Amino acid sequence: MRPVLAFLLLFLPAAAQVPASDQGLLHLASTPNARLHPVPVRAVSLQPGFWKSRQDTAIRNSIPTLLALLEEKGTLDNFRRLAKPNSGIPRRGPLYTDSDLYKWLEAAAWSLAVQPNPKLEATIDQTIDTILAAQEPSGYLNTWFTGDRSSLRWTQQTSGHELYCLGHMTQAAIAYYRVTGKRKLLDGSTKFIDYLVRDFGPSPKQPLLTGHPELELARAELYRTTGNRQYLDLAAYLLSGVERERLKLSNRDLVYLFSGKPFTGRTQFEGHAVRALYAATGAADYYLETGDPAYRRTLETLAADLSSSKMFVTGGVGSRASGEAFGEPFELPNRQAYTESCAAIAGMLFHQRMLAATGDARYADLIERALYNGINSGMSSSGTLYCYRNPLAASASDRIRNPWYDTCCCPPNLQRTFAALGAYFYSTSRDGLWVHLYDNSTLDWRLESGTALKAQVQTGQPWRGDVQVTLTPAKIEEFTLYFRIPSWSLKTTVLINGNPAAEQPKPNTYLALKRAWKPGDKVTLTLDVETRLVYANPRVSEDYGKAAIQRGPILYAAEQTDNPGPAVFDLAIDHRNPISAEFLPSLLGGVTVLTHKGLALDSSTGLYAYQPPSASKPAAMTLIPYYAFHDRGPANFTVWLPVR
Numbered sequence: 001m002r003p004v005l006a007f008l009l010l011f012l013p014a015a016a017q018v019p020a021s022d023q024g025l026l027h028l029a030s031t032p033n034a035r036l037h038p039v040p041v042r043a044v045s046l047q048p049g050f051w052k053s054r055q056d057t058a059i060r061n062s063i064p065t066l067l068a069l070l071e072e073k074g075t076l077d078n079f080r081r082l083a084k085p086n087s088g089i090p091r092r093g094p095l096y097t098d099s100d101l102y103k104w105l106e107a108a109a110w111s112l113a114v115q116p117n118p119k120l121e122a123t124i125d126q127t128i129d130t131i132l133a134a135q136e137p138s139g140y141l142n143t144w145f146t147g148d149r150s151s152l153r154w155t156q157q158t159s160g161h162e163l164y165c166l167g168h169m170t171q172a173a174i175a176y177y178r179v180t181g182k183r184k185l186l187d188g189s190t191k192f193i194d195y196l197v198r199d200f201g202p203s204p205k206q207p208l209l210t211g212h213p214e215l216e217l218a219r220a221e222l223y224r225t226t227g228n229r230q231y232l233d234l235a236a237y238l239l240s241g242v243e244r245e246r247l248k249l250s251n252r253d254l255v256y257l258f259s260g261k262p263f264t265g266r267t268q269f270e271g272h273a274v275r276a277l278y279a280a281t282g283a284a285d286y287y288l289e290t291g292d293p294a295y296r297r298t299l300e301t302l303a304a305d306l307s308s309s310k311m312f313v314t315g316g317v318g319s320r321a322s323g324e325a326f327g328e329p330f331e332l333p334n335r336q337a338y339t340e341s342c343a344a345i346a347g348m349l350f351h352q353r354m355l356a357a358t359g360d361a362r363y364a365d366l367i368e369r370a371l372y373n374g375i376n377s378g379m380s381s382s383g384t385l386y387c388y389r390n391p392l393a394a395s396a397s398d399r400i401r402n403p404w405y406d407t408c409c410c411p412p413n414l415q416r417t418f419a420a421l422g423a424y425f426y427s428t429s430r431d432g433l434w435v436h437l438y439d440n441s442t443l444d445w446r447l448e449s450g451t452a453l454k455a456q457v458q459t460g461q462p463w464r465g466d467v468q469v470t471l472t473p474a475k476i477e478e479f480t481l482y483f484r485i486p487s488w489s490l491k492t493t494v495l496i497n498g499n500p501a502a503e504q505p506k507p508n509t510y511l512a513l514k515r516a517w518k519p520g521d522k523v524t525l526t527l528d529v530e531t532r533l534v535y536a537n538p539r540v541s542e543d544y545g546k547a548a549i550q551r552g553p554i555l556y557a558a559e560q561t562d563n564p565g566p567a568v569f570d571l572a573i574d575h576r577n578p579i580s581a582e583f584l585p586s587l588l589g590g591v592t593v594l595t596h597k598g599l600a601l602d603s604s605t606g607l608y609a610y611q612p613p614s615a616s617k618p619a620a621m622t623l624i625p626y627y628a629f630h631d632r633g634p635a636n637f638t639v640w641l642p643v644r
């Protein structure tokens with residue numbers, strides 16, 4: 001190391017001194033209030049299995065086809081026209097399209113960590129050059145507020161998405177820096193943020209508001225990456241909501257935007273679901289760095305509000321189409337569920353931070369619920385059709401899966417989640433290794449003591465309960481292995497090198513196994529994937545008298561495609577009869593389907609009658625994983641079924 005560089009490093013916080021390639025998916029290595037520390041994306045290779053196949057589809061089909069669509073729809077030309085002012089290229093698409101390209105870049109960047117691809121890397125480099133050629137000397141960069149609209153900059157902060165786009169630019173830049181060490185985009189986004197830090201903030205500077213929260217979490221991660229405290233301070237300013245008067249915000253703004261009033265004054269999730277959850281995620285990042293107890297209290301209040309009354313059984317979030325918003329507590333309609341893919345992902349990001357702060361298995365359980373169901377449903381098995389909404393029932397006339405949306409936020413959000421997915425599976429802490437999610441995978445990383453550690457997971461999850469973990473620490477060392485015992489695994493057995501463990505696994509906790517672990521040690525878990533009926537709180541009026549069917553982490557749905565008899569909306573569960581499971585390798589890429597001798601209700605009675613519906617008759621039913629609804633084309637489907 002050159003002496004000057006070494007000298008400079010002395011003045012950087014420890015977090016920024018970790019080489020880019022060793023920084024975790026979230027770089028929490030030196031974050032004072034993080035109990036858990038995510039591993040780098042490159043440290044986890046998914047092996048053939050459930051998620052590897054989804055990740056491969058995202059990388060091989062989804063990422064390249066979406067780039068072609070972004071090109072076709074003018075998203076890249078929106079940047080090119082700024083570098084060539086007289087080109088005659090028109091500005092196309094809504095005002096937030098820059099963010100779609102940035103999110104695509106983030107997805108493509110993470111994909112290189114798991115599947116190196118020199119051609120894709122060259123495309124990313126060219127795309128970054130295209131973007132940065134449009135950046136102004138001040139650092140400002142946004143393809144909407146240019147030319148005739150330049151005078152409108154910062155005048156539409158509630159709707160303009162300038163900071164939202166910058167947030168996604170920063171996250172893409174950090175991802176690419178961590179994967180390749182290249183910092184051109186990082187320097188570009190930092191230049192824009194330095195311009196904000198210089199000119200915006202408390203009076204006499206100009207006021208600033210995240211009309212669509214997102215910049216808060218990007219700022220926290222940039223602070224972790226660069227060590228520049230000003231970036232965290234800017235996040236704190238955005239979360240403080242001090243600019244209500246100067247920006248003339250209405251009460252409606254404060255609810256809808258989930259911004260503009262002090263975050264620590266929030267008592268419930270409300271307003272636009274993605275905005276609210278990104279704001280809470282950014283606030284959780286701020287808490288992780290500062291330990292501010294008022295933030296911790298608010299975060300726990302909001303987390304409880306979400307999981308106790310505002311989350312669908314799929315992990316989806318957002319009950320109302322109007323305002324893409326949260327509803328009242330227990331307002332969880334099935335067909336009308338808005339449940340934007342981005343909202344389910346935002347919930348996962350929020351719970352990821354809460355898990356890092358607490359090590360509480362309940363948060364990992366919520367991540368799993370969303371990931372396997374309400375997020376996974378967002379991308380088709382082909383990788384080229386996407387859901388914006390992920391309802392819990394729909395008819396054959398609903399076109400829910402589409403190749404393109406003018407508001408194209410969800411497709412690249414799904415891609416970046418799947419590309420980086422392995423890094424959600426594991427964390428380290430000072431005393432050991434945590435395994436949150438189970439799929440065939442190899443971890444090649446190290447304990448926080450510095451000892452190199454490999455862990456290999458072989459499992460039949462999510463269809464079977466067998467999980468075998470083989471450890472290869474570089475030397476014999478005492479540490480704790482934390483295995484998440486899912487809430488659905490009511491009876492779990494644990495063997496260590498073939499012998500029953502003394503520790504008793506409990507659902508929805510981490511099983512802590514503290515041992516001197518040596519190379520070749522094996523831990524075998526048998527999770528209980530028995531099919532279960534799930535009942536909603538009776539206040540969820542749409543689900544009263546009904547049940548959903550879950551097996552392991554997978555939620556099921558009855559779709560007309562597999563049920564040639566009665567309409568699926570007439571089907572009911574007969575509680576006297578069992579539900580059978582069978583793995584069908586040729587269906588939907590290989591899934592376990594459920595069959596049941598249920599009932600068909602008589603719906604020929606007219607809309608209203610003076611006696612209860614007449615007796616129902618037996619009807620066989622077949623259920624498929626919810627995430628695959630409409631994957632074989634639109635058809636009636638439903639998650640919740642009456643129980644008789």
Ligand SMILES: [Zn+2]
Pocket residue numbers: 340341342343388408409410411413
């Ligand atoms: Zn979206």
